[in-house]
Amino acid sequence: MTQFSEKKFDFEEAAVIKHDIKKAPKTGDWRYMTPQVDKEKCIGCTTCVPFCPEASIDMKLYKEGQKTKADIDYDFCKGCGVCAQVCPVKVITMKKN
Amino acid sequence: MNKELTKNFASGHSACAGCAFPTIVRTILGESPDPVVISNATGCLEVTSTLYPFTAWKTPYIHSAFENASATISGVERAHKILSKKGKVPKKVKFVVFGGDGGTYDIGLQSLSGALERGHDFVYVVYDNGGYMNTGNQRSSATPYGAATETTPVGKESFGKVEMRKNLMEIVAAHHIKYAAQANVAYLGDLKKKAKKAFEIEGPAFLSVFSPCTNNWKFPTSQYVAISKLATETNFWPLFEIENGKYKVNWATETPKDLEEFLKTQGRFKHLFSEKNAPVLAEMKKIVKDEWQRLVNKTEEV
Numbered sequence: 516m517t518q519f520s521e522k523k524f525d526f527e528e529a530a531v532i533k534h535d536i537k538k539a540p541k542t543g544d545w546r547y548m549t550p551q552v553d554k555e556k557c558i559g560c561t562t563c564v565p566f567c568p569e570a571s572i573d574m575k576l577y578k579e580g581q582k583t584k585a586d587i588d589y590d591f592c593k594g595c596g597v598c599a600q601v602c603p604v605k606v607i608t609m610k611k612n
Numbered sequence: 613m614n615k616e617l618t619k620n621f622a623s624g625h626s627a628c629a630g631c632a633f634p635t636i637v638r639t640i641l642g643e644s645p646d647p648v649v650i651s652n653a654t655g656c657l658e659v660t661s662t663l664y665p666f667t668a669w670k671t672p673y674i675h676s677a678f679e680n681a682s683a684t685i686s687g688v689e690r691a692h693k694i695l696s697k698k699g700k701v702p703k704k705v706k707f708v709v710f711g712g713d714g715g716t717y718d719i720g721l722q723s724l725s726g727a728l729e730r731g732h733d734f735v736y737v738v739y740d741n742g743g744y745m746n747t748g749n750q751r752s753s754a755t756p757y758g759a760a761t762e763t764t765p766v767g768k769e770s771f772g773k774v775e776m777r778k779n780l781m782e783i784v785a786a787h788h789i790k791y792a793a794q795a796n797v798a799y800l801g802d803l804k805k806k807a808k809k810a811f812e813i814e815g816p817a818f819l820s821v822f823s824p825c826t827n828n829w830k831f832p833t834s835q836y837v838a839i840s841k842l843a844t845e846t847n848f849w850p851l852f853e854i855e856n857g858k859y860k861v862n863w864a865t866e867t868p869k870d871l872e873e874f875l876k877t878q879g880r881f882k883h884l885f886s887e888k889n890a891p892v893l894a895e896m897k898k899i900v901k902d903e904w905q906r907l908v909n910k911t912e913e914v
């Protein structure tokens with residue numbers, strides 16, 4: 516029967532891959548349709564925010580004294596159109612690039 | 613990039629545009645009161661979130677083989693127990709497995725069963741897209757009756773999958789775990805509540821979440837929320853919980869929509885609308901109706 520030697524197993528140090536957003540593919544390159552929010556008409560309901568698969572929507576101040584409005588990060592938005600579909604007042608339009 | 617939503621799972625993953633599972637992952641992990649450790653079975657979620665040298669995971673994350681994601685988390689959970697007693701790691705950590713339906717209903721079922729039976733303190737999440745999507749849409753035991761897949765094609769002699777879906781919720785419940793729930797990505801309030809409960813429970817908890825696949829179910833990329841909604845509104849995918857063996861339905865209507873409204877949104881069911889396949893469609897409607905009734909009967913058991 517093989518006996519294991521005293522010598523420690525010769526494993527390599529495990530590689531650690533850390534999240535680094537700078538290494539992330541800019542998935543905005545995938546887009547062939549671009550969502551555009553009509554900020555004047557956005558009611559600030561936040562419905563679209565959690566459904567975006569790319570987490571590309573933030574609520575941002577648009578005009579002083581108003582509710583925050585949906586704002587899209589085009590670095591990662593893949594142009595799926597989910598936001599436009601779920602918006603209850605249909606103020607997001609998908610435009611051809 | 614939305615900071616709050618990307619605390620655990622970042623943008624920059626390569627899931628298809630309009631895929632449902634990123635929302636499921638973020639919503640569930642967002643309910644954990646403590647840091648999480650993830651074990652993830654091979655599948656679309658794993659492949660699209662870990663393209664070297666990038667990882668979308670900001671949490672400790674172990675890619676398991678297809679069959680052993682639950683065994684992996686079992687070991688991590690036990691090791692944590694010992695190490696935290698010795699003061700070497702933080703005390704409060706949650707352990708989560710994500711698996712696809714292939715990795716859960718089929719290939720990882722044995723390790724899941726073992727982990728449930730041994731009572732490890734973890735949350736298992738199956739995102740159910742009804743097939744082996746990462747390898748191009750082969751049927752799994754979660755694929756619905758009548759669905760066209762690469763291995764259940766539609767042709768002169770065939771109409772898609774011949775078998776019914778496996779009832780995984782009952783299999784899971786048979787392990788006497790404290791909490792199991794079926795949820796749907798379109799109902800985020802309900803999903804959050806269930807995730808919160810699952811994290812609160814000591815011991816195993818199980819969540820099965822409906823997760824449309826734009827690529828292989830064949831629907832436009834904008835539609836995953838709308839289609840998910842129809843799945844529940846037609847009783848195809850009821851929302852329910854099994855808490856200490858007791859069944860509870862979380863969403864019901866007196867007037868469910870016709871199943872066709874759900875089916876017609878997807879290319880994988882397109883063939884069911886031909887004259888020849890009318891009996892298949894009728895059978896499918898019967899399955900959904902019977903399964904719903906079985907579920908309702910269960911809620912009445914004492």
Ligand SMILES: Cc1ncc(C[n+]2csc(CCOP(=O)(O)OP(=O)(O)O)c2C)c(N)n1
Pocket residue numbers: 654655656657678679711712713714715716741743744745746747752
């Ligand atoms: C043991 C084993 N068999 C087959 C494969 C090939 N494979 C990789 S991902 C995948 C499909 C996974 O299906 P599912 O678990 O439902 O996840 P999905 O891709 O649908 O999200 C298959 C068959 C593998 N990696 N390991």
Ligand code: SF4
Pocket residue numbers: 550566567568569570571572587591592593594595596597598599630
């Ligand atoms: S189009 Fe899709 S990816 Fe882009 S912001 Fe809308 S939901 Fe997000």
Ligand code: SF4
Pocket residue numbers: 552556557558559560561562563564584585601602603604605606607
């Ligand atoms: S769903 Fe529509 S109205 Fe609501 S925040 Fe988003 S864009 Fe504005």
Ligand code: SF4
Pocket residue numbers: 626627628630631632633656660741745746824825826827828
């Ligand atoms: S193939 Fe389907 S499940 Fe996989 S990433 Fe694409 S849409 Fe999502």
Ligand SMILES: [Mg+2]
Pocket residue numbers: 712713714739740741742743744745
């Ligand atoms: Mg699958």
